Amino acid sequence: xxxxxxxxxxxxxPEVKREKIESLVELxxxxxxxxxxxRFEISKVKQALMVTFSGKKSWLLxxxxxxxxxxxxxYHIVKDQALFFITFISSLMxxxxxxxxxxxxxxxxxxxxxxxxxxxxxxxxxxxxxIGLLHMVLLFFLSLxxxxxxxxxxxxxxxxxxxxxxxxxxxxxxxxxxxxSKMLFLGIFICVNIISFLLISSFHAISxxxxxxxxxxxxxxxxxxxxxxxxxKMEEEGGCLLWN
Amino acid sequence: MELNLNKLTKQYGSKxxxxxxxxxxxxxxxxxxxxxxSGKTTLLRMIVDIIKPTSGEIFYDGKNIMxxxxxxxxxxxxxxxxLGMYPNFKVEEFLYYMATLxxxxxxxxxxxxxxxxxxxxxxxxxxxxxxxxxxxxxQRLGIAVxxxxxxxxxxxDEPTAGLDPKERMNFKNLISSIxxxxxxxxxxxxxxxxxxxxxxxxxxxxxxxxxxxxxxVLLKExxxxxxxxxxxxxxVVNYEKYTIVNRKVGREETYLHLLSDEKIEGAxxxxxxxxxxxxxxxxxxxEF
Ligand SMILES: Nc1ncnc2c1ncn2[C@@H]1O[C@H](COP(=O)(O)OP(=O)(O)OP(=O)(O)O)[C@@H](O)[C@H]1O
Ligand SMILES: [Mg+2]
Numbered sequence: 249x250x251x252x253x254x255x256x257x258x259x260x261x262p263e264v265k266r267e268k269i270e271s272l273v274e275l276x277x278x279x280x281x282x283x284x285x286x287r288f289e290i291s292k293v294k295q296a297l298m299v300t301f302s303g304k305k306s307w308l309l310x311x312x313x314x315x316x317x318x319x320x321x322x323y324h325i326v327k328d329q330a331l332f333f334i335t336f337i338s339s340l341m342x343x344x345x346x347x348x349x350x351x352x353x354x355x356x357x358x359x360x361x362x363x364x365x366x367x368x369x370x371x372x373x374x375x376x377x378x379i380g381l382l383h384m385v386l387l388f389f390l391s392l393x394x395x396x397x398x399x400x401x402x403x404x405x406x407x408x409x410x411x412x413x414x415x416x417x418x419x420x421x422x423x424x425x426x427x428x429s430k431m432l433f434l435g436i437f438i439c440v441n442i443i444s445f446l447l448i449s450s451f452h453a454i455s456x457x458x459x460x461x462x463x464x465x466x467x468x469x470x471x472x473x474x475x476x477x478x479x480x481k482m483e484e485e486g487g488c489l490l491w492n
Numbered sequence: 493m494e495l496n497l498n499k500l501t502k503q504y505g506s507k508x509x510x511x512x513x514x515x516x517x518x519x520x521x522x523x524x525x526x527x528x529x530s531g532k533t534t535l536l537r538m539i540v541d542i543i544k545p546t547s548g549e550i551f552y553d554g555k556n557i558m559x560x561x562x563x564x565x566x567x568x569x570x571x572x573x574x575l576g577m578y579p580n581f582k583v584e585e586f587l588y589y590m591a592t593l594x595x596x597x598x599x600x601x602x603x604x605x606x607x608x609x610x611x612x613x614x615x616x617x618x619x620x621x622x623x624x625x626x627x628x629x630x631q632r633l634g635i636a637v638x639x640x641x642x643x644x645x646x647x648x649d650e651p652t653a654g655l656d657p658k659e660r661m662n663f664k665n666l667i668s669s670i671x672x673x674x675x676x677x678x679x680x681x682x683x684x685x686x687x688x689x690x691x692x693x694x695x696x697x698x699x700x701x702x703x704x705x706x707x708x709v710l711l712k713e714x715x716x717x718x719x720x721x722x723x724x725x726x727x728v729v730n731y732e733k734y735t736i737v738n739r740k741v742g743r744e745e746t747y748l749h750l751l752s753d754e755k756i757e758g759a760x761x762x763x764x765x766x767x768x769x770x771x772x773x774x775x776x777x778x779e780f
Binding site: 286288299357359362365367 | 537541569596597638641
Protein backbone atom coordinates (compact mmCIF):
# COMPACT_ATOMS: atom_id res chain seq x y z
CA UNK A 249 0.00 0.00 0.00
CA UNK A 250 2.75 2.41 1.01
CA UNK A 251 4.64 1.52 -2.11
CA UNK A 252 1.66 2.48 -4.17
CA UNK A 253 1.38 5.85 -2.48
CA UNK A 254 5.01 6.60 -3.06
CA UNK A 255 4.70 5.70 -6.70
CA UNK A 256 1.72 7.96 -7.09
CA UNK A 257 3.57 10.80 -5.42
CA UNK A 258 6.52 10.53 -7.75
CA UNK A 259 4.37 10.33 -10.82
CA UNK A 260 4.42 13.48 -12.93
CA UNK A 261 2.05 14.15 -15.76
CA PRO A 262 4.06 14.18 -18.96
CA GLU A 263 4.17 17.63 -20.40
CA VAL A 264 2.37 18.03 -23.69
CA LYS A 265 4.10 20.36 -26.05
CA ARG A 266 2.07 23.44 -26.88
CA GLU A 267 3.08 23.41 -30.53
CA LYS A 268 1.90 19.85 -30.84
CA ILE A 269 -1.60 20.76 -29.72
CA GLU A 270 -1.66 23.80 -31.93
CA SER A 271 -0.63 21.89 -35.00
CA LEU A 272 -3.22 19.24 -34.22
CA VAL A 273 -5.94 21.86 -33.92
CA GLU A 274 -4.87 23.40 -37.20
CA LEU A 275 -4.96 20.02 -38.87
CA UNK A 276 -8.48 19.40 -37.58
CA UNK A 277 -9.57 22.80 -38.79
CA UNK A 278 -8.60 21.96 -42.36
CA UNK A 279 -11.04 19.05 -42.30
CA UNK A 280 -13.93 21.10 -40.97
CA UNK A 281 -16.39 22.40 -43.56
CA UNK A 282 -15.35 25.75 -44.94
CA UNK A 283 -18.66 27.53 -44.32
CA UNK A 284 -18.14 30.75 -42.51
CA UNK A 285 -21.16 30.67 -40.30
CA UNK A 286 -24.61 29.15 -40.31
CA ARG A 287 -26.11 32.62 -40.37
CA PHE A 288 -25.04 33.01 -43.97
CA GLU A 289 -26.44 31.72 -47.22
CA ILE A 290 -23.90 29.50 -48.88
CA SER A 291 -25.48 28.60 -52.20
CA LYS A 292 -24.22 31.03 -54.81
CA VAL A 293 -27.22 30.53 -57.08
CA LYS A 294 -29.64 31.23 -54.27
CA GLN A 295 -27.58 34.28 -53.36
CA ALA A 296 -27.65 35.59 -56.90
CA LEU A 297 -31.41 35.12 -57.18
CA MET A 298 -32.00 36.73 -53.81
CA VAL A 299 -29.94 39.76 -54.73
CA THR A 300 -31.41 40.17 -58.18
CA PHE A 301 -34.98 40.07 -57.08
CA SER A 302 -34.74 41.91 -53.79
CA GLY A 303 -35.55 45.58 -53.57
CA LYS A 304 -37.74 47.34 -56.08
CA LYS A 305 -39.15 45.27 -58.88
CA SER A 306 -40.84 47.96 -60.92
CA TRP A 307 -38.44 47.29 -63.76
CA LEU A 308 -39.99 43.85 -64.26
CA LEU A 309 -43.36 45.46 -64.78
CA UNK A 310 -41.93 48.03 -67.16
CA UNK A 311 -40.19 45.35 -69.15
CA UNK A 312 -43.40 43.40 -69.47
CA UNK A 313 -45.26 46.50 -70.52
CA UNK A 314 -42.70 47.23 -73.21
CA UNK A 315 -42.94 43.67 -74.49
CA UNK A 316 -46.70 43.88 -74.69
CA UNK A 317 -46.49 47.18 -76.52
CA UNK A 318 -44.05 45.54 -78.88
CA UNK A 319 -46.28 42.57 -79.57
CA UNK A 320 -49.24 44.76 -80.36
CA UNK A 321 -47.22 47.36 -82.16
CA UNK A 322 -45.62 44.99 -84.55
CA TYR A 323 -48.90 43.33 -85.32
CA HIS A 324 -50.94 46.42 -85.98
CA ILE A 325 -49.15 49.61 -86.71
CA VAL A 326 -45.63 49.37 -87.92
CA LYS A 327 -45.40 46.09 -89.71
CA ASP A 328 -43.40 47.52 -92.56
CA GLN A 329 -41.06 49.33 -90.18
CA ALA A 330 -40.52 46.32 -88.00
CA LEU A 331 -36.74 46.57 -88.06
CA PHE A 332 -36.64 50.10 -86.79
CA PHE A 333 -39.21 49.20 -84.20
CA ILE A 334 -37.24 46.29 -82.84
CA THR A 335 -34.11 48.41 -82.60
CA PHE A 336 -35.98 51.03 -80.67
CA ILE A 337 -37.60 48.55 -78.30
CA SER A 338 -34.32 46.78 -77.72
CA SER A 339 -32.54 49.89 -76.52
CA LEU A 340 -35.59 50.93 -74.54
CA MET A 341 -35.38 47.64 -72.69
CA UNK A 342 -31.71 48.17 -72.01
CA UNK A 343 -32.61 51.54 -70.61
CA UNK A 344 -35.06 49.96 -68.16
CA UNK A 345 -32.54 47.30 -67.28
CA UNK A 346 -29.82 49.78 -66.48
CA UNK A 347 -32.28 51.83 -64.49
CA UNK A 348 -32.74 48.81 -62.26
CA UNK A 349 -28.99 48.63 -61.66
CA UNK A 350 -28.72 52.29 -60.96
CA UNK A 351 -31.30 52.19 -58.27
CA UNK A 352 -28.49 50.68 -56.27
CA UNK A 353 -25.95 53.34 -56.63
CA UNK A 354 -27.73 56.62 -57.05
CA UNK A 355 -28.35 57.45 -53.41
CA UNK A 356 -24.87 57.02 -52.00
CA UNK A 357 -25.71 53.75 -50.32
CA UNK A 358 -22.56 52.25 -51.74
CA UNK A 359 -20.65 52.89 -48.57
CA UNK A 360 -22.71 50.43 -46.56
CA UNK A 361 -23.22 48.16 -49.51
CA UNK A 362 -19.52 47.81 -50.09
CA UNK A 363 -18.97 46.41 -46.62
CA UNK A 364 -21.44 43.62 -47.29
CA UNK A 365 -20.52 40.06 -48.18
CA UNK A 366 -22.11 40.58 -51.55
CA UNK A 367 -20.38 43.75 -52.63
CA UNK A 368 -21.76 46.26 -55.11
CA UNK A 369 -19.63 44.73 -57.82
CA UNK A 370 -21.08 41.32 -57.21
CA UNK A 371 -24.61 42.68 -57.13
CA UNK A 372 -23.99 44.28 -60.49
CA UNK A 373 -22.47 41.11 -61.86
CA UNK A 374 -25.33 38.94 -60.63
CA UNK A 375 -27.84 41.35 -62.06
CA UNK A 376 -26.13 41.60 -65.40
CA UNK A 377 -25.96 37.83 -65.58
CA UNK A 378 -29.49 37.03 -64.54
CA ILE A 379 -31.42 39.99 -65.88
CA GLY A 380 -29.27 40.16 -69.00
CA LEU A 381 -30.03 36.52 -69.69
CA LEU A 382 -33.74 37.02 -69.12
CA HIS A 383 -33.61 39.98 -71.40
CA MET A 384 -31.87 38.08 -74.14
CA VAL A 385 -34.38 35.27 -73.99
CA LEU A 386 -37.20 37.78 -74.20
CA LEU A 387 -35.57 39.53 -77.12
CA PHE A 388 -35.05 36.23 -78.85
CA PHE A 389 -38.73 35.39 -78.62
CA LEU A 390 -39.74 38.81 -79.81
CA SER A 391 -37.43 38.37 -82.79
CA LEU A 392 -38.97 35.01 -83.49
CA UNK A 393 -42.39 36.59 -83.39
CA UNK A 394 -41.28 39.29 -85.77
CA UNK A 395 -39.85 36.67 -88.07
CA UNK A 396 -43.22 35.01 -88.48
CA UNK A 397 -45.00 38.26 -89.13
CA UNK A 398 -42.58 39.99 -91.47
CA UNK A 399 -40.73 39.04 -94.63
CA UNK A 400 -37.26 39.61 -93.14
CA UNK A 401 -34.94 36.70 -92.46
CA UNK A 402 -34.22 35.67 -88.91
CA UNK A 403 -30.54 36.59 -88.74
CA UNK A 404 -31.28 40.12 -89.87
CA UNK A 405 -33.92 40.53 -87.23
CA UNK A 406 -31.59 39.16 -84.56
CA UNK A 407 -28.92 41.64 -85.58
CA UNK A 408 -31.33 44.56 -85.40
CA UNK A 409 -32.57 43.34 -82.02
CA UNK A 410 -29.34 42.53 -80.26
CA UNK A 411 -26.92 45.07 -81.60
CA UNK A 412 -28.41 48.06 -79.74
CA UNK A 413 -28.69 45.95 -76.61
CA UNK A 414 -25.00 45.26 -76.43
CA UNK A 415 -23.92 48.60 -77.81
CA UNK A 416 -25.84 50.69 -75.30
CA UNK A 417 -24.64 48.54 -72.44
CA UNK A 418 -21.06 48.73 -73.56
CA UNK A 419 -21.11 52.45 -74.24
CA UNK A 420 -22.71 53.27 -70.95
CA UNK A 421 -20.26 51.25 -68.89
CA UNK A 422 -17.30 52.43 -70.89
CA UNK A 423 -18.14 56.12 -70.87
CA UNK A 424 -19.19 56.25 -67.24
CA UNK A 425 -15.64 55.40 -66.31
CA UNK A 426 -14.67 58.82 -67.60
CA UNK A 427 -17.74 60.97 -67.06
CA UNK A 428 -20.08 61.12 -64.13
CA SER A 429 -23.28 62.63 -65.37
CA LYS A 430 -26.93 61.86 -65.61
CA MET A 431 -27.27 63.43 -69.04
CA LEU A 432 -24.86 60.84 -70.36
CA PHE A 433 -27.42 58.21 -69.63
CA LEU A 434 -30.16 59.84 -71.67
CA GLY A 435 -27.75 60.88 -74.40
CA ILE A 436 -26.52 57.34 -74.85
CA PHE A 437 -30.02 56.03 -75.07
CA ILE A 438 -30.94 58.36 -77.90
CA CYS A 439 -27.62 58.08 -79.72
CA VAL A 440 -27.50 54.30 -79.57
CA ASN A 441 -30.91 54.13 -81.09
CA ILE A 442 -29.95 56.20 -84.07
CA ILE A 443 -26.40 54.91 -84.43
CA SER A 444 -27.29 51.28 -84.25
CA PHE A 445 -30.11 51.59 -86.72
CA LEU A 446 -28.01 53.54 -89.20
CA LEU A 447 -25.04 51.21 -88.79
CA ILE A 448 -26.96 48.03 -89.22
CA SER A 449 -29.05 49.23 -92.08
CA SER A 450 -26.07 50.60 -93.92
CA PHE A 451 -24.27 47.31 -93.57
CA HIS A 452 -27.41 45.60 -94.54
CA ALA A 453 -27.71 47.79 -97.60
CA ILE A 454 -24.35 46.52 -98.75
CA SER A 455 -26.35 43.35 -98.60
CA UNK A 456 -23.98 41.30 -96.57
CA UNK A 457 -25.48 39.41 -93.71
CA UNK A 458 -21.98 38.36 -92.78
CA UNK A 459 -21.08 41.98 -92.16
CA UNK A 460 -24.10 42.52 -89.94
CA UNK A 461 -23.25 39.44 -87.95
CA UNK A 462 -19.67 40.64 -87.69
CA UNK A 463 -20.66 43.93 -86.16
CA UNK A 464 -23.04 42.16 -83.82
CA UNK A 465 -20.19 40.00 -82.61
CA UNK A 466 -17.87 42.96 -82.29
CA UNK A 467 -20.50 44.69 -80.16
CA UNK A 468 -20.59 41.67 -77.88
CA UNK A 469 -16.81 41.77 -77.58
CA UNK A 470 -16.94 45.49 -76.85
CA UNK A 471 -19.62 44.82 -74.27
CA UNK A 472 -17.47 42.27 -72.45
CA UNK A 473 -14.44 44.52 -72.66
CA UNK A 474 -16.17 47.57 -71.21
CA UNK A 475 -17.75 45.62 -68.38
CA UNK A 476 -14.37 44.20 -67.49
CA UNK A 477 -12.86 47.67 -67.54
CA UNK A 478 -15.67 49.03 -65.46
CA UNK A 479 -15.20 46.40 -62.78
CA UNK A 480 -11.53 47.19 -62.47
CA LYS A 481 -12.38 50.85 -62.03
CA MET A 482 -14.99 50.01 -59.42
CA GLU A 483 -12.46 47.99 -57.44
CA GLU A 484 -10.18 51.02 -57.35
CA GLU A 485 -12.62 53.79 -56.63
CA GLY A 486 -15.40 52.32 -54.62
CA GLY A 487 -18.93 53.15 -55.56
CA CYS A 488 -18.28 55.02 -58.74
CA LEU A 489 -20.95 54.68 -61.33
CA LEU A 490 -22.79 57.27 -63.29
CA TRP A 491 -23.15 59.51 -60.33
CA ASN A 492 -22.44 59.47 -56.64
CA MET B 493 -9.99 38.66 -31.18
CA GLU B 494 -7.64 41.39 -32.23
CA LEU B 495 -7.27 43.90 -35.01
CA ASN B 496 -3.77 45.08 -35.84
CA LEU B 497 -3.07 48.06 -38.01
CA ASN B 498 0.41 48.21 -39.37
CA LYS B 499 1.77 51.51 -40.72
CA LEU B 500 -1.54 52.26 -42.39
CA THR B 501 -1.21 55.19 -44.77
CA LYS B 502 -3.56 56.88 -47.19
CA GLN B 503 -2.50 59.61 -49.52
CA TYR B 504 -4.81 61.72 -51.66
CA GLY B 505 -2.62 63.48 -54.19
CA SER B 506 -0.18 65.43 -52.07
CA LYS B 507 -2.43 65.30 -49.01
CA UNK B 508 -1.52 62.71 -46.41
CA UNK B 509 -4.92 61.89 -44.91
CA UNK B 510 -3.73 59.05 -42.68
CA UNK B 511 -0.08 58.81 -41.76
CA UNK B 512 1.49 55.50 -40.71
CA UNK B 513 -1.04 54.51 -38.09
CA UNK B 514 0.10 51.50 -36.10
CA UNK B 515 -2.05 50.14 -33.30
CA UNK B 516 -3.81 47.15 -31.84
CA UNK B 517 -7.53 47.10 -31.19
CA UNK B 518 -9.15 44.78 -28.71
CA UNK B 519 -12.75 44.04 -27.70
CA UNK B 520 -14.36 46.99 -26.03
CA UNK B 521 -15.36 50.46 -27.04
CA UNK B 522 -12.64 52.55 -28.57
CA UNK B 523 -13.52 56.19 -29.07
CA UNK B 524 -11.85 58.02 -31.91
CA UNK B 525 -11.63 61.73 -31.28
CA UNK B 526 -10.32 64.25 -33.74
CA UNK B 527 -10.97 67.62 -35.29
CA UNK B 528 -12.54 68.05 -38.73
CA UNK B 529 -10.27 66.76 -41.45
CA SER B 530 -7.99 64.87 -39.10
CA GLY B 531 -8.52 61.67 -41.07
CA LYS B 532 -11.02 59.75 -38.96
CA THR B 533 -13.34 58.81 -41.79
CA THR B 534 -10.43 57.84 -44.00
CA LEU B 535 -8.98 55.59 -41.29
CA LEU B 536 -12.33 53.91 -40.62
CA ARG B 537 -12.96 53.38 -44.33
CA MET B 538 -9.67 51.60 -44.61
CA ILE B 539 -10.51 49.41 -41.62
CA VAL B 540 -13.78 48.31 -43.22
CA ASP B 541 -11.94 47.77 -46.48
CA ILE B 542 -13.92 50.09 -48.71
CA ILE B 543 -10.87 52.04 -49.70
CA LYS B 544 -7.46 50.53 -50.16
CA PRO B 545 -4.57 51.96 -48.15
CA THR B 546 -1.72 53.53 -50.08
CA SER B 547 0.57 51.39 -47.94
CA GLY B 548 0.37 49.32 -44.79
CA GLU B 549 -1.72 46.33 -43.77
CA ILE B 550 -4.49 45.32 -41.43
CA PHE B 551 -4.44 41.99 -39.63
CA TYR B 552 -7.49 40.36 -38.11
CA ASP B 553 -6.42 37.72 -35.62
CA GLY B 554 -3.05 37.63 -37.29
CA LYS B 555 -4.38 37.20 -40.82
CA ASN B 556 -4.18 39.87 -43.50
CA ILE B 557 -7.67 41.11 -44.34
CA MET B 558 -6.81 41.25 -48.02
CA UNK B 559 -6.59 37.47 -47.87
CA UNK B 560 -9.62 36.94 -45.62
CA UNK B 561 -11.99 39.00 -47.81
CA UNK B 562 -15.48 37.54 -47.28
CA UNK B 563 -14.62 35.98 -43.97
CA UNK B 564 -13.62 39.40 -42.76
CA UNK B 565 -16.65 41.13 -44.24
CA UNK B 566 -19.10 38.84 -42.48
CA UNK B 567 -17.70 40.04 -39.16
CA UNK B 568 -18.01 43.72 -40.05
CA UNK B 569 -20.74 46.21 -39.32
CA UNK B 570 -20.25 49.74 -40.58
CA UNK B 571 -22.22 52.90 -40.24
CA UNK B 572 -20.82 55.64 -42.46
CA UNK B 573 -20.80 59.32 -41.65
CA UNK B 574 -22.92 60.19 -44.67
CA LEU B 575 -25.49 57.51 -44.45
CA GLY B 576 -27.36 56.88 -47.71
CA MET B 577 -30.50 54.77 -47.79
CA TYR B 578 -33.13 54.47 -50.50
CA PRO B 579 -35.87 56.96 -49.62
CA ASN B 580 -38.60 54.98 -51.32
CA PHE B 581 -37.97 51.74 -49.49
CA LYS B 582 -39.98 50.87 -46.45
CA VAL B 583 -37.99 50.42 -43.25
CA GLU B 584 -38.52 46.69 -43.08
CA GLU B 585 -38.00 46.27 -46.80
CA PHE B 586 -34.67 48.04 -46.61
CA LEU B 587 -33.53 45.90 -43.70
CA TYR B 588 -34.39 42.76 -45.65
CA TYR B 589 -32.58 44.14 -48.66
CA MET B 590 -29.46 44.82 -46.63
CA ALA B 591 -29.72 41.40 -44.99
CA THR B 592 -29.69 39.87 -48.45
CA LEU B 593 -26.62 41.85 -49.40
CA UNK B 594 -24.95 40.79 -46.19
CA UNK B 595 -25.56 37.25 -47.35
CA UNK B 596 -27.83 36.33 -44.44
CA UNK B 597 -30.31 33.51 -44.58
CA UNK B 598 -33.90 34.67 -44.65
CA UNK B 599 -34.82 32.88 -41.42
CA UNK B 600 -31.92 34.43 -39.55
CA UNK B 601 -32.64 37.85 -41.05
CA UNK B 602 -36.20 37.78 -39.74
CA UNK B 603 -35.10 37.13 -36.18
CA UNK B 604 -32.45 39.84 -36.34
CA UNK B 605 -34.76 42.43 -37.85
CA UNK B 606 -37.43 41.93 -35.21
CA UNK B 607 -34.84 42.15 -32.47
CA UNK B 608 -33.08 45.22 -33.83
CA UNK B 609 -36.20 47.21 -34.64
CA UNK B 610 -37.14 46.78 -31.02
CA UNK B 611 -33.68 47.75 -29.86
CA UNK B 612 -33.51 50.97 -31.84
CA UNK B 613 -37.10 51.83 -31.02
CA UNK B 614 -38.44 51.84 -34.57
CA UNK B 615 -41.10 49.15 -34.33
CA UNK B 616 -43.99 51.42 -35.13
CA UNK B 617 -42.17 52.81 -38.19
CA UNK B 618 -41.70 49.35 -39.63
CA UNK B 619 -44.04 49.84 -42.57
CA UNK B 620 -43.25 53.49 -43.21
CA UNK B 621 -41.12 54.72 -46.06
CA UNK B 622 -37.59 55.79 -45.22
CA UNK B 623 -38.17 59.29 -46.58
CA UNK B 624 -40.83 59.85 -43.90
CA UNK B 625 -38.40 59.22 -41.04
CA UNK B 626 -36.97 62.09 -39.03
CA UNK B 627 -33.21 62.65 -38.98
CA UNK B 628 -32.76 60.83 -35.70
CA UNK B 629 -34.88 57.87 -36.74
CA UNK B 630 -32.89 57.65 -39.96
CA GLN B 631 -29.72 57.51 -37.91
CA ARG B 632 -31.15 54.76 -35.72
CA LEU B 633 -32.13 52.75 -38.76
CA GLY B 634 -28.51 53.07 -39.83
CA ILE B 635 -27.43 51.53 -36.55
CA ALA B 636 -29.87 48.67 -37.04
CA VAL B 637 -28.50 48.03 -40.53
CA UNK B 638 -25.00 48.02 -39.12
CA UNK B 639 -25.81 45.38 -36.51
CA UNK B 640 -27.85 43.09 -38.79
CA UNK B 641 -25.23 40.40 -39.19
CA UNK B 642 -24.29 40.47 -35.50
CA UNK B 643 -20.81 41.71 -36.38
CA UNK B 644 -17.74 41.25 -34.23
CA UNK B 645 -16.20 44.47 -35.44
CA UNK B 646 -18.49 47.47 -35.31
CA UNK B 647 -17.35 50.72 -36.90
CA UNK B 648 -19.48 53.78 -36.29
CA ASP B 649 -18.57 57.07 -37.92
CA GLU B 650 -20.25 59.87 -36.00
CA PRO B 651 -23.38 57.89 -35.26
CA THR B 652 -24.83 60.29 -32.73
CA ALA B 653 -25.11 63.29 -35.03
CA GLY B 654 -28.69 64.50 -34.90
CA LEU B 655 -29.98 62.44 -31.99
CA ASP B 656 -31.98 64.07 -29.22
CA PRO B 657 -30.82 63.71 -25.60
CA LYS B 658 -33.10 60.79 -24.85
CA GLU B 659 -32.08 58.87 -27.94
CA ARG B 660 -28.49 59.79 -27.22
CA MET B 661 -28.85 58.07 -23.86
CA ASN B 662 -30.54 55.04 -25.46
CA PHE B 663 -27.77 54.91 -27.97
CA LYS B 664 -25.13 55.06 -25.27
CA ASN B 665 -26.76 52.16 -23.49
CA LEU B 666 -27.09 50.16 -26.69
CA ILE B 667 -23.44 50.66 -27.57
CA SER B 668 -22.12 49.82 -24.15
CA SER B 669 -24.32 46.73 -24.02
CA ILE B 670 -22.89 45.36 -27.26
CA UNK B 671 -19.30 46.37 -26.78
CA UNK B 672 -18.22 43.73 -24.28
CA UNK B 673 -17.40 41.05 -26.78
CA UNK B 674 -17.00 43.18 -29.88
CA UNK B 675 -14.40 45.55 -31.18
CA UNK B 676 -16.34 48.80 -31.39
CA UNK B 677 -14.79 51.93 -32.85
CA UNK B 678 -16.82 55.08 -32.57
CA UNK B 679 -15.68 58.35 -34.03
CA UNK B 680 -17.17 61.53 -32.72
CA UNK B 681 -16.67 65.17 -31.86
CA UNK B 682 -19.10 65.00 -29.01
CA UNK B 683 -17.05 64.13 -25.98
CA UNK B 684 -20.01 63.57 -23.67
CA UNK B 685 -21.22 60.73 -25.89
CA UNK B 686 -18.29 58.55 -25.01
CA UNK B 687 -17.44 59.66 -21.49
CA UNK B 688 -18.12 56.86 -19.00
CA UNK B 689 -18.54 54.20 -21.68
CA UNK B 690 -15.28 54.31 -23.61
CA UNK B 691 -12.75 51.65 -22.71
CA UNK B 692 -10.04 53.36 -24.66
CA UNK B 693 -9.64 56.71 -26.27
CA UNK B 694 -7.75 57.40 -29.43
CA UNK B 695 -6.95 60.95 -30.39
CA UNK B 696 -6.20 61.66 -34.00
CA UNK B 697 -4.53 64.75 -35.33
CA UNK B 698 -3.41 65.49 -38.88
CA UNK B 699 -3.58 61.85 -39.84
CA UNK B 700 -1.64 60.39 -36.92
CA UNK B 701 -2.77 58.92 -33.65
CA UNK B 702 -1.24 61.14 -31.01
CA UNK B 703 -2.50 59.24 -28.01
CA UNK B 704 -4.23 55.96 -27.40
CA UNK B 705 -4.94 54.71 -23.91
CA UNK B 706 -7.57 54.16 -21.25
CA UNK B 707 -9.44 57.33 -20.29
CA UNK B 708 -8.18 57.20 -16.70
CA VAL B 709 -4.61 57.19 -17.89
CA LEU B 710 -5.14 60.04 -20.31
CA LEU B 711 -6.92 62.07 -17.67
CA LYS B 712 -4.16 61.38 -15.21
CA GLU B 713 -1.72 62.97 -17.63
CA UNK B 714 -3.93 66.02 -17.69
CA UNK B 715 -3.79 66.48 -13.95
CA UNK B 716 -2.26 69.79 -12.94
CA UNK B 717 -3.09 71.39 -16.26
CA UNK B 718 -6.64 72.52 -15.62
CA UNK B 719 -7.19 75.68 -13.64
CA UNK B 720 -10.03 77.86 -12.52
CA UNK B 721 -9.80 81.43 -11.38
CA UNK B 722 -11.78 84.60 -11.08
CA UNK B 723 -10.17 87.83 -12.29
CA UNK B 724 -11.31 91.42 -12.70
CA UNK B 725 -12.80 92.06 -16.12
CA UNK B 726 -10.01 94.31 -17.39
CA UNK B 727 -7.44 91.73 -16.42
CA VAL B 728 -8.76 88.96 -18.71
CA VAL B 729 -6.44 89.95 -21.60
CA ASN B 730 -3.48 88.65 -19.59
CA TYR B 731 -4.98 85.17 -19.70
CA GLU B 732 -5.87 85.04 -23.41
CA LYS B 733 -2.60 83.22 -24.11
CA TYR B 734 -3.98 80.15 -22.35
CA THR B 735 -6.65 77.85 -23.77
CA ILE B 736 -9.86 79.10 -22.25
CA VAL B 737 -12.34 76.25 -21.97
CA ASN B 738 -15.04 78.29 -20.40
CA ARG B 739 -15.58 81.86 -19.35
CA LYS B 740 -18.38 83.43 -17.46
CA VAL B 741 -18.40 87.20 -17.53
CA GLY B 742 -19.91 88.90 -14.51
CA ARG B 743 -20.41 92.61 -13.85
CA GLU B 744 -16.94 93.17 -12.46
CA GLU B 745 -15.24 89.83 -12.43
CA THR B 746 -14.84 87.00 -14.92
CA TYR B 747 -14.67 83.32 -14.09
CA LEU B 748 -12.16 81.49 -16.27
CA HIS B 749 -11.62 77.76 -16.81
CA LEU B 750 -8.17 77.40 -18.35
CA LEU B 751 -5.72 74.86 -19.63
CA SER B 752 -2.07 75.53 -19.08
CA ASP B 753 1.17 73.55 -18.97
CA GLU B 754 2.70 75.92 -16.48
CA LYS B 755 1.36 76.82 -13.10
CA ILE B 756 -0.91 79.83 -12.88
CA GLU B 757 -0.54 81.96 -9.75
CA GLY B 758 -3.62 82.24 -7.62
CA ALA B 759 -5.66 79.71 -9.57
CA UNK B 760 -7.25 76.59 -8.15
CA UNK B 761 -6.66 73.19 -9.74
CA UNK B 762 -9.63 71.36 -11.24
CA UNK B 763 -10.10 67.66 -11.91
CA UNK B 764 -9.70 67.23 -15.66
CA UNK B 765 -12.49 65.74 -17.74
CA UNK B 766 -12.58 64.48 -21.33
CA UNK B 767 -13.61 67.83 -22.67
CA UNK B 768 -10.43 69.36 -21.23
CA UNK B 769 -8.45 66.54 -22.76
CA UNK B 770 -9.94 67.14 -26.20
CA UNK B 771 -9.36 70.87 -26.06
CA UNK B 772 -5.86 70.40 -24.75
CA UNK B 773 -4.94 68.47 -27.88
CA UNK B 774 -6.77 70.74 -30.29
CA UNK B 775 -5.98 74.05 -28.72
CA UNK B 776 -4.25 75.69 -31.65
CA UNK B 777 -7.31 77.52 -32.78
CA UNK B 778 -8.75 74.47 -34.47
CA GLU B 779 -12.46 74.21 -34.80
CA PHE B 780 -14.23 71.20 -33.42
N1 LIG C 1 -11.63 61.40 -51.64
C1 LIG C 1 -10.78 62.31 -51.20
N2 LIG C 1 -9.99 62.99 -52.06
C2 LIG C 1 -9.12 63.90 -51.62
N3 LIG C 1 -8.93 64.24 -50.35
C3 LIG C 1 -9.68 63.61 -49.42
C4 LIG C 1 -10.65 62.63 -49.79
N4 LIG C 1 -11.23 62.19 -48.67
C5 LIG C 1 -10.68 62.85 -47.66
N5 LIG C 1 -9.74 63.72 -48.09
C6 LIG C 1 -8.90 64.61 -47.25
O1 LIG C 1 -8.35 63.82 -46.23
C7 LIG C 1 -8.38 64.51 -44.99
C8 LIG C 1 -9.08 63.67 -43.95
O2 LIG C 1 -10.44 63.57 -44.26
P1 LIG C 1 -11.48 62.76 -43.38
O3 LIG C 1 -12.77 62.79 -44.08
O4 LIG C 1 -10.90 61.46 -43.08
O5 LIG C 1 -11.57 63.65 -42.06
P2 LIG C 1 -12.48 63.44 -40.78
O6 LIG C 1 -11.58 63.32 -39.62
O7 LIG C 1 -13.43 62.33 -41.00
O8 LIG C 1 -13.26 64.81 -40.70
P3 LIG C 1 -14.74 65.11 -40.19
O9 LIG C 1 -14.66 65.21 -38.72
O10 LIG C 1 -15.06 66.41 -40.80
O11 LIG C 1 -15.62 64.02 -40.67
C9 LIG C 1 -9.06 65.83 -45.26
O12 LIG C 1 -8.08 66.83 -45.33
C10 LIG C 1 -9.73 65.67 -46.58
O13 LIG C 1 -9.69 66.87 -47.29
MG1 LIG D 1 -15.46 62.12 -40.94
